[in-house]
Amino acid sequence: MTDFEYRDRRLFCEETSLEEIAKMTGTPCYVYSNRTILDRFDAYNLAFGDIPHTVCYAVKANSNLALLNLLANAGAGFDIVSGGELYRVLKAGGDPRKVVFSGVGKTSDEIDFALSHNIFSFNCESEPELELIDSIAGERGVKARVAMRVNPDVDAATHPYISTGLREHKFGIDIAEVEDVYRRGMALANVALESVSCHIGSQLLDTQPLLEALRKMLGLIDRLRAAGAPISHIDLGGGVGVPYRSSEQRPDIDAFVQDLRGLLAGKRLHAMVEPGRSIVGEAGVLLTRVLYRKRNGDKEFVIVDAAMNDLIRPALYQSHHEIAPVALSDGETIRADVVGPVCETGDFLARDREMPDLRGGDLLAIMTAGAYGFAQASNYNSRPRPAEVLVDGKGWRIVRRRESYDDLIQPEVGARAEIVQ
Numbered sequence: 001m002t003d004f005e006y007r008d009r010r011l012f013c014e015e016t017s018l019e020e021i022a023k024m025t026g027t028p029c030y031v032y033s034n035r036t037i038l039d040r041f042d043a044y045n046l047a048f049g050d051i052p053h054t055v056c057y058a059v060k061a062n063s064n065l066a067l068l069n070l071l072a073n074a075g076a077g078f079d080i081v082s083g084g085e086l087y088r089v090l091k092a093g094g095d096p097r098k099v100v101f102s103g104v105g106k107t108s109d110e111i112d113f114a115l116s117h118n119i120f121s122f123n124c125e126s127e128p129e130l131e132l133i134d135s136i137a138g139e140r141g142v143k144a145r146v147a148m149r150v151n152p153d154v155d156a157a158t159h160p161y162i163s164t165g166l167r168e169h170k171f172g173i174d175i176a177e178v179e180d181v182y183r184r185g186m187a188l189a190n191v192a193l194e195s196v197s198c199h200i201g202s203q204l205l206d207t208q209p210l211l212e213a214l215r216k217m218l219g220l221i222d223r224l225r226a227a228g229a230p231i232s233h234i235d236l237g238g239g240v241g242v243p244y245r246s247s248e249q250r251p252d253i254d255a256f257v258q259d260l261r262g263l264l265a266g267k268r269l270h271a272m273v274e275p276g277r278s279i280v281g282e283a284g285v286l287l288t289r290v291l292y293r294k295r296n297g298d299k300e301f302v303i304v305d306a307a308m309n310d311l312i313r314p315a316l317y318q319s320h321h322e323i324a325p326v327a328l329s330d331g332e333t334i335r336a337d338v339v340g341p342v343c344e345t346g347d348f349l350a351r352d353r354e355m356p357d358l359r360g361g362d363l364l365a366i367m368t369a370g371a372y373g374f375a376q377a378s379n380y381n382s383r384p385r386p387a388e389v390l391v392d393g394k395g396w397r398i399v400r401r402r403e404s405y406d407d408l409i410q411p412e413v414g415a416r417a418e419i420v421q
């Protein structure tokens, strides 16, 4: 269940009316439920129980400081993929000693920045990167904890853009070559190779491929330990999906972690996971208002004030988001494309969708937009990015104000003051 429900035919987030938020902050606007976020995080954290573990929230899913702070206070670690994300985690009060740094293209500045804050570990994706981490750690006189990211060659059976665990993908090191890399890596003076990591993809509604990856990783750990590598940690990445369609079933996080625990029993490993989408995805909606109705030939369009720059998932991944009217009505329904104002044919939020007979001014909630929503928003078409609101019961607050026209040009006029009129 989520915390977006109808009360007296009006859509609420927890005990707060979405109409009230839209009236006060304007639209488009992202709205997040404090309670859903903590519920999902706790589902992971509590299910691990007494086995040593760290749940590292994947910051790239939604990097708002208020959400990071909420999760930090709940005990989360963080999975970052850039120096900017580490900066956010630090500003939000996150503990750098619970941070893992993933990504195929870390720069020397980013590695140095992460070492300066003594992060828990680098999830290293290539040998040249390992050598660079070793040399920067050497300059600093520290030992860097490193897990090689293994590509376990498991098919995540998800959208090709978010599938990462096959041999043909750019991520990680082929499982067949990893042992040689550890053998050479153990000879480096400034890295401690005491962990292995993997991440096979995103939006997995079936958790079997994740368990398959764990089985392969445990086999690898046996071989690495036999070769003398003191492996104490395993990081299984993220990837559990969310039900974007009302017909889809939500993977049971507790049952999934119980399965992990079963496989990890007796292995003397500290377990780490990096969930992003499954913590914040269902905790957010994008509120948008209908601007116009329009008909071209036989085709009906609902034009709304949110666009692909606010939520790119439908355009980028052909993904489906349920669209719920904020006020329920009984009348006729229509079939329409729901589109935004951006000048691209790919700017749609839904296609050929059954909708209520909407009028200009009606409010809609684009559901399950908490992950990879605002995080992928842009200023395309010089559209200021939307506000973000965090709801906590009956109370709510703006956790990112709507951008202004001034925000759009500030970095440019800041650099060249003479062109300001």
Ligand SMILES: *Cc1c(COP(=O)(O)O)cnc(C)c1O
Pocket (backbone or CB within 6 Å): 058, 060, 061, 079, 102, 103, 199, 201, 202, 203, 237, 238, 239, 240, 274, 275, 276, 277, 278, 371
């Ligand atoms: C994107 C990513 C995650 C989070 O994936 P979700 O599907 O959002 O859970 C975790 N780890 C790594 C390395 C990633 O790239």
